[in-house]
Amino acid sequence: MVSKILLAVSAVLIIASLALIFVYVPTEKTMGVVQRIFYWHVPLAWNSFLAFFIVFISSIAYLWKRSPKWDILANASAEVGVVFTTLFLISGSVWAKPVWGVWWTWEPRLTTALVLWLVYIAYLLVRSYASSSERGARFAAVVGIVGFLDVPIVFLSITLWRTQHPSPVIFTGGLVPAMLLTLIVSIFAFTALYGLLLVQRVAFRKDEADLKRMKRLVESD
Amino acid sequence: MENLGYLLAVYTIVWLVIFGYVLVLIRGQKRLRREVEQLKDALKDKATK
Numbered sequence: 001m002v003s004k005i006l007l008a009v010s011a012v013l014i015i016a017s018l019a020l021i022f023v024y025v026p027t028e029k030t031m032g033v034v035q036r037i038f039y040w041h042v043p044l045a046w047n048s049f050l051a052f053f054i055v056f057i058s059s060i061a062y063l064w065k066r067s068p069k070w071d072i073l074a075n076a077s078a079e080v081g082v083v084f085t086t087l088f089l090i091s092g093s094v095w096a097k098p099v100w101g102v103w104w105t106w107e108p109r110l111t112t113a114l115v116l117w118l119v120y121i122a123y124l125l126v127r128s129y130a131s132s133s134e135r136g137a138r139f140a141a142v143v144g145i146v147g148f149l150d151v152p153i154v155f156l157s158i159t160l161w162r163t164q165h166p167s168p169v170i171f172t173g174g175l176v177p178a179m180l181l182t183l184i185v186s187i188f189a190f191t192a193l194y195g196l197l198l199v200q201r202v203a204f205r206k207d208e209a210d211l212k213r214m215k216r217l218v219e220s221d
Numbered sequence: 222m223e224n225l226g227y228l229l230a231v232y233t234i235v236w237l238v239i240f241g242y243v244l245v246l247i248r249g250q251k252r253l254r255r256e257v258e259q260l261k262d263a264l265k266d267k268a269t270k
């Protein structure tokens with residue numbers, strides 16, 4: 001039921017977002033049409049941060065309560081977060097090429113974002129290399145908590161250091177109302193999509209864990 | 222419409238990656254369903270023995 005609602009909401013909002021981006025929003029004067037990448041680049045970044053925040057909270061809860069449900073939630077959110085981070089890195093890189101003249105530069109925002117991606121790739125890999133699933137979950141939870149420290153660094157990197165990346169425009173009145181509306185709709189669209197993917201992944205992981213338990217029971221009989 | 226190619230590339234890549242991820246999820250669910258069926262068969266065999 002929740003999945004169906006999230007699917008409907010994300011489908012409607014993504015269609016609305018596309019319509020606003022390609023039909024409604026005015027073209028930005030300096031960068032031209034390529035600035036429209038912004039309307040999906042920012043929601044992807046926001047949802048990556050949200051996903052890793054969920055990993056952070058769930059990892060603390062797992063280490064505290066040792067309940068597998070928190071590990072399942074953290075693992076699912078990390079996976080979706082890595083997908084979104086991959087996409088915001090790619091969209092940023094493609095945007096950089098026509099605007100900065102390069103696909104990639106080692107400036108603070110890009111570097112800290114790449115580190116974030118690598119941290120959560122490590123989070124997903126650490127489980128596969130652990131000797132037991134319980135041990136893997138514990139190691140991953142530690143990575144999930146420590147790794148989250150990079151999220152505020154990524155967020156604040158454009159104000160803490162001199163960077164090539166544009167300064168914040170969302171909360172400083174740098175967007176005209178049509179641009180702000182387009183961005184808000186896109187953020188909601190991707191948040192609904194994140195919710196949908198998370199719900200699906202959690203359900204899958206739960207079923208997988210149940211199946212493993214049942215297999216063990218059958219084999220032990 | 223300068224740089225339109227970059228814009229279209231981003232929107233295409235985002236869609237392709239998300240669809241790819243959804244396909245991975247669907248394949249995983251199919252595998253899980255198959256394993257449940259196998260387990261059911263194994264249980265039935267055990268019950269009849």
